[in-house]
Amino acid sequence: MKRQLQLLGSRADAQSAALGLPGYRLARGLRAPILRWVVCWIMATSALTVPLASHAAAPAPLTVFAAASTRDALQELALRWQQQTGLGPRLVFAGTASLARQIEQGAPAQLFISADQEWTDYLLQRRLLVQSSVEPLLGNRLVLIAPRDAKFDIVELKQGVDLKALLGTGRLALADVRSVPAGRYAKAALQAIGAWEGLQDRFAMSENVRVALAFVARGEAPLGIVYESDARAEPRVRVMARFDEKLHPAIVYPLAVVTSGPHPQTDQFKRFLQSDEAAEVFRRYGFKAPVIRSGAP
Numbered sequence: 001m002k003r004q005l006q007l008l009g010s011r012a013d014a015q016s017a018a019l020g021l022p023g024y025r026l027a028r029g030l031r032a033p034i035l036r037w038v039v040c041w042i043m044a045t046s047a048l049t050v051p052l053a054s055h056a057a058a059p060a061p062l063t064v065f066a067a068a069s070t071r072d073a074l075q076e077l078a079l080r081w082q083q084q085t086g087l088g089p090r091l092v093f094a095g096t097a098s099l100a101r102q103i104e105q106g107a108p109a110q111l112f113i114s115a116d117q118e119w120t121d122y123l124l125q126r127r128l129l130v131q132s133s134v135e136p137l138l139g140n141r142l143v144l145i146a147p148r149d150a151k152f153d154i155v156e157l158k159q160g161v162d163l164k165a166l167l168g169t170g171r172l173a174l175a176d177v178r179s180v181p182a183g184r185y186a187k188a189a190l191q192a193i194g195a196w197e198g199l200q201d202r203f204a205m206s207e208n209v210r211v212a213l214a215f216v217a218r219g220e221a222p223l224g225i226v227y228e229s230d231a232r233a234e235p236r237v238r239v240m241a242r243f244d245e246k247l248h249p250a251i252v253y254p255l256a257v258v259t260s261g262p263h264p265q266t267d268q269f270k271r272f273l274q275s276d277e278a279a280e281v282f283r284r285y286g287f288k289a290p291v292i293r294s295g296a297p
Contacts, residue, residue, distance in 0.1 A: 180207070
């Protein structure tokens with residue numbers, strides 16, 4: 001720095017002399033104050049860059065991959081968390097199968113909320129979740145829905161029910177039975193009441209349960225099978241019937257820590273989701289405490 005300032009002063013002296021300026025001697029006398037001013041200016045502008053650098057180094061938000069059916073409740077809880085801590089999590093919602101495959105492919109996430117145990121086990125087998133962190137967070141119920149203005153009577157979901165007649169020329173909206181938990185539960189329930197085979201050509205399957213809900217809400221499907229929490233979140237549909245919980249495997253949402261990388265908020269936010277405050281919010285959105293039972297079909 002000192003050497004550069006000396007060169008600047010020498011260059012200015014040389015230029016003044018070459019031009020034959022009468023103020024040459026005076027300029028040399030002013031050189032020291034001017035150089036001091038330059039030093040102060042450089043120090044001041046350098047100091048201004050410190051807050052900018054600190055801001056750029058702020059940590060990335062905690063990323064939570066969560067089943068689509070948890071969207072409304074988690075968005076409220078994330079807002080509460082941000083109000084309490086000043087740091088809001090990044091929420092990514094999709095079908096459980098899609099999220100699990102993204103984690104498998106290296107997508108950055110710290111917490112995973114699955115809509116079933118099967119996809120949680122899938123990631124555990126690949127050592128992509130912390131085994132000791134897996135805990136049941138929520139439970140849910142499976143319901144049959146119709147558009148709000150549908151003329152159907154309440155349906156009794158038991159052996160012999162003719163859902164095909166209720167559909168008319170329409171289709172039954174549900175999540176993909178091959179990979180999406182809500183679809184798998186729906187298939188098991190329909191098989192249990194003997195309705196599965198007769199509906200093979202009448203399904204409108206979707207990539208997640210919220211898309212199935214939207215089909216019915218928009219009137220594009222006369223009936224749909226979704227979670228009770230989904231039906232409660234959509235005012236354009238009404239519940240026609242609730243499936244007996246013994247007709248399908250218990251609906252459990254495991255919560256787990258992803259092994260892809262630590263985050264300073266991971267454990268804190270996980271505990272917050274398991275708190276009494278969070279439980280009250282989940283209940284209001286139609287979820288319930290998880291039911292773990294052995295010997296489920």
